[in-house]
Amino acid sequence: MERIANYIAGELVEPAGSSYLESIEPATGKAHALAPDSDAGDVDSAVAAAAEAFPAWAATPAEERSKLLLRIAELIEQNLEALAQAESRDTGKPITLARRVDIPRAAANFRFFATAILHEKSELHATDHAALNYTLRRPRGVAGLISPWNLPLYLFTWKIAPALATGNTAVGKPSEVTPLTAFHLSKLCIEAGLPPGVLNIVHGRGGDAGAALVAHPKVTAISFTGGTKTGAAIAKAAAPKFKKLSLELGGKNPNIIFADADMDLAIAEAARAAFTNQGQICLCGSRILVERSAYERVVEGVAKAAKSLVIGDPMEDSTQHGALVSREHLEKVETAVELAREEGGTVIAGGERAPAPNERCAGGYFYRPTVVTGLGADCRTEREEIFGPVVTISSFENEDEAIARANDTVYGLASMVWTNDLRRAHRVAERIESGIVWINCWMLRDLRTPFGGVKKSGVGREGGEEALRFFTEPKNVCVKM
Ligand code: NDP
Numbered sequence: 001m002e003r004i005a006n007y008i009a010g011e012l013v014e015p016a017g018s019s020y021l022e023s024i025e026p027a028t029g030k031a032h033a034l035a036p037d038s039d040a041g042d043v044d045s046a047v048a049a050a051a052e053a054f055p056a057w058a059a060t061p062a063e064e065r066s067k068l069l070l071r072i073a074e075l076i077e078q079n080l081e082a083l084a085q086a087e088s089r090d091t092g093k094p095i096t097l098a099r100r101v102d103i104p105r106a107a108a109n110f111r112f113f114a115t116a117i118l119h120e121k122s123e124l125h126a127t128d129h130a131a132l133n134y135t136l137r138r139p140r141g142v143a144g145l146i147s148p149w150n151l152p153l154y155l156f157t158w159k160i161a162p163a164l165a166t167g168n169t170a171v172g173k174p175s176e177v178t179p180l181t182a183f184h185l186s187k188l189c190i191e192a193g194l195p196p197g198v199l200n201i202v203h204g205r206g207g208d209a210g211a212a213l214v215a216h217p218k219v220t221a222i223s224f225t226g227g228t229k230t231g232a233a234i235a236k237a238a239a240p241k242f243k244k245l246s247l248e249l250g251g252k253n254p255n256i257i258f259a260d261a262d263m264d265l266a267i268a269e270a271a272r273a274a275f276t277n278q279g280q281i282c283l284c285g286s287r288i289l290v291e292r293s294a295y296e297r298v299v300e301g302v303a304k305a306a307k308s309l310v311i312g313d314p315m316e317d318s319t320q321h322g323a324l325v326s327r328e329h330l331e332k333v334e335t336a337v338e339l340a341r342e343e344g345g346t347v348i349a350g351g352e353r354a355p356a357p358n359e360r361c362a363g364g365y366f367y368r369p370t371v372v373t374g375l376g377a378d379c380r381t382e383r384e385e386i387f388g389p390v391v392t393i394s395s396f397e398n399e400d401e402a403i404a405r406a407n408d409t410v411y412g413l414a415s416m417v418w419t420n421d422l423r424r425a426h427r428v429a430e431r432i433e434s435g436i437v438w439i440n441c442w443m444l445r446d447l448r449t450p451f452g453g454v455k456k457s458g459v460g461r462e463g464g465e466e467a468l469r470f471f472t473e474p475k476n477v478c479v480k481m
Helices: 040-059 062-078 080-091 095-119 152-165 180-192 206-215 228-241 263-279 292-308 327-342 399-407 422-431 464-470
Strands: 006-008 011-013 020-025 030-036 124-127 131-139 142-146 169-173 199-201 219-225 244-248 253-257 285-291 346-349 370-373 390-396 414-418 436-439 472-480
Touching: 006 040, 006 180, 011 180, 020 080, 040 131, 040 142, 040 169, 040 199, 040 206, 062 080, 062 095, 062 152, 062 180, 080 095, 080 152, 080 180, 095 152, 095 464, 142 152, 142 206, 152 169, 152 180, 152 219, 152 464, 169 206, 180 199, 206 219, 206 228, 219 228, 228 244, 253 263, 253 399, 263 285, 263 292, 263 390, 263 414, 285 292, 285 399, 292 346, 292 370, 292 390, 327 346, 327 370, 327 390, 390 399, 399 422, 414 422, 422 436, 464 472
Parallel strands: 142 169, 142 219, 169 199, 219 244, 253 285, 253 414, 285 390, 370 390, 414 436
Antiparallel strands: 006 011, 006 199, 020 030, 124 131, 131 472, 346 370
């Protein structure tokens, strides 16, 4: 069984307490790796290494930092197949998805920020012939980066790349549920020649290693992606220490389909937005809202798409729908569907575990793509994040009602609008309360744009300029003329 190590001060090391956690392969239900169960002492060693490396890394010319990060991107691309296999084994997602999306995007994250820092500019404000004010941006120091299990390498590198590019050093804590790709990344960083201590990766449990990282006095900025409840606990722990904080949290994203939309495309994409990665993407469209006259067609189309997805061994190329990430998560999704039934919902597709696709996967966590109709806006199923392959479909009469339904949630991460009426598209986009609005598309991302949510979906933004600013402290220099 693969034994994962922490990455501290440029070396792969055992946790100080020699304690390990079994990492379970979701497709089989069997342990496939051992990951360090690190404690506050391991986190302290990692932070000390990062603090020691900080002055030299911050003083390293941007061009050299850029070259090193580009080298990591290259190595990710060269190791695409091995990383995709690790990602698929760790998460239960179809390997084709890991190959096509997760791993290429991890390389793209490094490339994007490695080149962005070569084009940085500063601001200057001339004050009525009296003074010149210019702004210097300096790295903040040691950044704490905490990421979830659903897109493990993609989201981890989305934090690591901007933190390092801007001259910070970092300690990352991947989810204990999916440690494999972060371990591979450690090895690639060593191969790339990243100076010791610039990036450190500590594996372990959120409540132990994660909480110790958030609390550590030498960690000046925390970038966290995960659940809203965990985000609240982190905000509470970080606030009295005045740490810079970015929180990317949960969602219950509305997918609004107007009757004038290109209906075949809207239906196909609504199903893709609901079920990609077994519905375990924070940006998934988990609430489909359809204009009354198109309702039957959308219900039928999405149910048909749900039933036609090939459920299979995640490691096989033909698989479109893999395993849920853990037994606990499978049970959570089952409970959510039971609740939907109790609330009066009609399950028109799925609603049950799927049989194991082969012998290897006999103990795996497979659940059918599920479509529920007939629920009122006040139901818990319509309000609480399920984070699994479950989508609800309801109808609306007009634009105002669509927007009211879309906004009737504590979350505000992403939304989708399907219409061929240009003016309506802009009008609705303006009125929806979410950080991202996709018009006639889903998951189309330009890494320069701000990424993040409003309301309980988070505070702060990642991506492009926002990330460069998050990881740097502005200093105003005022020169009297
Ligand atoms: P969690 O909040 O449970 O965990 C996220 C990370 O935080 C993990 O590394 C976890 O470690 C760690 N953690 C847990 N408790 C603490 C703590 N007290 N202090 C510090 N770190 C802690 O989320 P999940 O991993 O279950 O991910 C699913 C959630 O993430 C969903 O709600 C989803 O919507 C959200 N998400 C949001 C995204 C966004 O961009 N807005 C993107 C992707 C997911 P461990 O796993 O070891 O417990």
